[in-house]
Amino acid sequence: MQDILKVGIAGLGTVGASVVRLMAKRDNLLSEAAGRRIKVVAVSARSRDKDRGIVLDGMRWVEDPIALATDSGIDVFVELIGGAGDPAKQAVEAALGAGKAVVTANKALLATHGTALARRAEKKGVALNFEAAVAGGIPVIKTLREGLVGNAIERVYGILNGTCNYILSRMADEGISFEDCLKDAQRLGYAEADPTFDVDGFDTAHKLALLTSLAFGTLVDTKGISIEGIRSIKPVDLKMADELGYRVKLLGVALRTADGVEQRVHPTFVPKDSAIAQVNGVLNAVAIDADAVDLTLVGPGAGGDATASAVIADIADIARGHRTAPFIRPVASLTQPTRAPLTHHEGGYYIRLEVVDRPGTAARIASRMAQNKISLESIVQRRSGPVRGGTDPAAADAPAPVVLITYATTEAAVQRALRSMDTDGVLLGRPQVIRIERS
Amino acid sequence: MQDILKVGIAGLGTVGASVVRLMAKRDNLLSEAAGRRIKVVAVSARSRDKDRGIVLDGMRWVEDPIALATDSGIDVFVELIGGAGDPAKQAVEAALGAGKAVVTANKALLATHGTALARRAEKKGVALNFEAAVAGGIPVIKTLREGLVGNAIERVYGILNGTCNYILSRMADEGISFEDCLKDAQRLGYAEADPTFDVDGFDTAHKLALLTSLAFGTLVDTKGISIEGIRSIKPVDLKMADELGYRVKLLGVALRTADGVEQRVHPTFVPKDSAIAQVNGVLNAVAIDADAVDLTLVGPGAGGDATASAVIADIADIARGHRTAPFIRPVASLTQPTRAPLTHHEGGYYIRLEVVDRPGTAARIASRMAQNKISLESIVQRRSGPVRGGTDPAAADAPAPVVLITYATTEAAVQRALRSMDTDGVLLGRPQVIRIERS
Structure with a gap:
């Protein structure tokens, strides 16, 4: 048996504490x-006195995470500080520079x-493992790096943010508004006081990148990602989705196209009978379409123990002497992606329009779609109020939602059709446009 | 860069041909x-002349697979011959004995x-990888060996046989009988001419072990597995499942209990809203419940390319110098499992009874369940024929199905209750008993 692998952990929040506890339990x-x-031999965190419910006996306390990163007593530096800036960045750079293997959950x-960072790791011949950075406890990095290495991947997509999935699931189940649902999620600890990072799609975008x-x-090209969050989703969209055979999920989607790589984060209609449609609450899911295998992985995307499970797997791989390049290939082999513009995106669309309710409106909408060569799978018109007798002239311009489901078309065609309708004066308010992702 | 890794493949059926083709494509x-x-440097198969649609240029042809296994020109022996006996067994033993790493799909x-075989591999310090042996293209072996190594696992279960899942899915969708469905599956190539191995649960049992x-x-303890196949499933069972909120799947289930390890293969009621219930057709799925993470993996369980994907991942791990013990721990650390007897099994049950239709039957059934402390979640009685006027004495004993869904109870209690009902003379024919698996 080889020497003990000596681990230093910086950051003892929920995840760090779980790592210490589970490693002791599974020794x-x-x-x-x-x-x-x-063996965890040293730790670093902001407060030494905080009760974390874990035993730190036999571990050195190092005040400065950067000092821990280069400590000669450790082989592996585990970064659980978080954030794109310092001290996390500086600590990881220092650890790699000192030839330490690094494990991080920091997306x-x-x-x-x-x-x-991958270039630094490669130069020193050390591991840079980050299973916990994407989809928490789901081993999707290992699956891509190792399990599917014989495949050419065509698409990878998933539910990568538990907060958004919790909100969309509850909105669908209970018919409540985004705002009410967000408040409740904050009260229950499923959403941050400042929810922007989650609900506006940035967290999903980091993982997607x-x-x-x-x-x-x-x-890695975060700037190439088109990002829309879930704030615009209304209960009526979830109700219509249900009636039409879909569920609404915030997806991160990366797709290889003839124009390059399409990367997008947005609310999405997914067919009800797809595996991903069944993933509710705070769960995450990742689907991978490849030439030999299509896979769907479902599991916890966050939480101390689930994330710690991924961190521990990364540490165990280092202990075994296993090392895979951070992004599978050497950095020099990674290519600058050609960004496929979203206007070239092809797929079906859900479009909800508030329209003026007067004769000829439906015909006008249908003809604008036809002009742009958009075929309709279904068109649903609902009166928002009670059925009228047709005698009240004031009601003639009241808004009535029209819902369209299109067959595959392009984003550009949809935008052109909607601009024409706007010019025609048949639209009231902003159209709701949600892409449909085939499963 | 290290030397070329030289691979020899024995068996060029669907999987072997896919391995050769995909490796060339992904070189x-x-x-x-x-x-x-x-590089695949040598191959062995029964017929040299068969057109497999692959290019074998530059590969030596070796007539005898056992000679290939020990060939000094190869580093890795890939066994795709199949079957528990020779020549597969002899070839794998020979390869390990000669210090070659082995990759096999042979469950x-x-x-x-x-x-x-694991003991032989360990003695020689070589890899014995078998990702393709369980759930085809789903990387579940790697997930258990490496991805979840920080977890204590409580239950692992799954849909491990595509033929059975195809038959059950079609029976449910189309209301057709097992026999008709099997015939169709055979015609379409989803079932073998002799379907016993699949439909009676033995293939699932091998993977479960x-x-x-x-x-x-x-x-590995196949003898400890209770095995029931799907031949007894009737369309009425699938119809009742649907009405009661379930789907029927052939599952392999392994569970850690206070009595030991429970291993069972049987048709199972799974809640409709579980991830596994959505897995239809020839797809496979594996669910893993652990202390830190619950995961569900869904993907193709068979097929040349999907299985080849797993084989290639195993070969790539060997090329990287990664080696994990075949069963995670050294063989000396593996324990003889205590077999939890199925009579101790605890869970809910679906029970379909054909009963004599006369006053007091329902009361008798209910009292026999109560005597055995079995609580009922629902009881459904259906007349099989048209509603009768009550004037035809000959109809009094006509069979009428009674369907019970129980709350959690034990297998022993269910068996006792059914024996009592049989003694009471209220049963006609054999009760259909299907376990419910919570998700």
Whole structure:
């Protein structure tokens, strides 16, 4: 049996505490599985006095995370500080510079500086593992790096943010508004006081950027991602989705197209009978379409223990002497992705229009769609109020939602059709446009 | 870059041909990902002249698979011959004995001789990888060996046989009988001419035995598995399942209990809104419940390319120099599992009874359940024929199905209750008893 693998952990929040606790609990199995003992020998965190419900006996306390990163007593530096900036960035750079293997759960750091950090790791011949950075406890990085290495990947997409999925699931189940649902999620601890990062899609985008790079061998490119969050989703959209055979999920989607790599984060209609449509609440899911295999992985995307499970797997791989390049290929082989413009996006669409309710409106809408060569799978018109007798002239211009489901078309065609309708004066308010993702 | 990894493949059926084809197609990525070139240098199969649609140029043809297994020109022996006996067994033994790494898709071989083969691999310090042996293209072995190594696993279960899932899915969708569906599956190539191995649950049991060992650190123990196939399932069972909020799947289930490890293969009621209930047709799924993470993996369980994807991932791991013990821990650490008897099984049940239709029957059934402390979640009685006027004495004993859904109880209690009803003379024919698996 080889020497003990000595681990230093910076950051003892929920995840860090779970890592310490679970590693102690699984000590023997970890040793047997890795062929050597693994021991947390030093930790660093902001407050030394906080009660975290874990035993830190036998671990050195190091005040400065950067000092811990280069500490000669550790082999592996585990970064659980978080954030794209310092001290996390500086600590990871220092650890790699000192030839330490690094394990991190920090998606913001990797989405921003992933390529540069991978280059450092490669130069020193050390591991940079980040299973916990995407979809928490789901081993999707390992699946892409190792499990599907014989595949050419065509698409990777998923529910990558538990907060959004919780909100959309509850809105659908209970018919409540986004605002009410968000308040409740905040009260229950499923959403942050400042929810922007989650509900506006940025967290999903960070994770998507990493998946894209792994799937397509491209440099990490967050700037190439089109991002829409879930604030605009109304209960009526979820109700219509249900009636039409869909559910609404915030997806991150990366797709290889003839024009390049399409990366997008947006609310999406997914067919009710798809595996991903069944993923409710705070769960995450990742689907991978490849030439040999289509896979769907479902599991917890956050939480101390689930995230710690991924961190521990990364540490165990290092203990075994396993090392895969951070983004599968050497950094020099990663290509600058050609960004497929979203206007070229092809797919079906859900379009909800508030329209003036007067003769000829439906015909006008249908003809604008036809002019742009958009075929309709279904068109649903609902009166928002009670059925009228037709005698009240004031009601003639009251808004009535019209819902369209299109067959596959292009984003550009949809935008042109909607601009024409706007010019025609038949639209009231902004159209709701939600892309449909085939499963 | 290290030397080329030289691969020999024995067996060029659907999977073997896909491995050769996909490896050629992915040559550059494989080299980049593994840090060295991987090359199929020799092959062996029964017929040299068969057109397999693949290019075998530059590969030596070796008549005898056992000679290939020990050929000094190869580093890795890939066994795709199949079957628990020779020549597959002899070839794998020979390869391990000669210090070659082995990759195999052979679940029958591993379920029968897995422990002994793992011991040989360990003695020589070589890899014995078998990702393709369980759930085809789903990387569940890697997930258990590496991805979830920080977890204590409580249950692993899944849809592990595509033929059965195809038959049950079609029976449910179309209301047709098992026999008709099987015939159709055979015609379409989804079932073998002799379907016993699939439909009677043996194939699922082989795969379950391997999952159990990986999940619980036990020696491979196929004899400890209770096995029931799907032949007894009637359209009425699928119809009742649908009405009651379930779907019927053939599951392999391994569960850690206070009495030991429970291993069972049987048709199962799963809640409609579970991820596994959505897995239809020839797809496979594996669910893993652990202390830190609950995961569900869905993907193709068979097919040349999907299985080849798993084989290639195993080869790439060997090229990288990654080696995990076949059953995670060293063989000496694997324990003989205590077999939890199925009579101790706890859970809900679906019970369909054909009963004599006379006053007091329902009361008798209810009282026999109560005597055995079985609580009923629902009881449904259906007349099989048209509603009768009550004047035809000959109709009094006509069979009428009674369907019970129980709350959690024990297998022993259910068996006792059914025996009492049989003694009471209220039953006609054999009761249909299907276990409910909570998700």
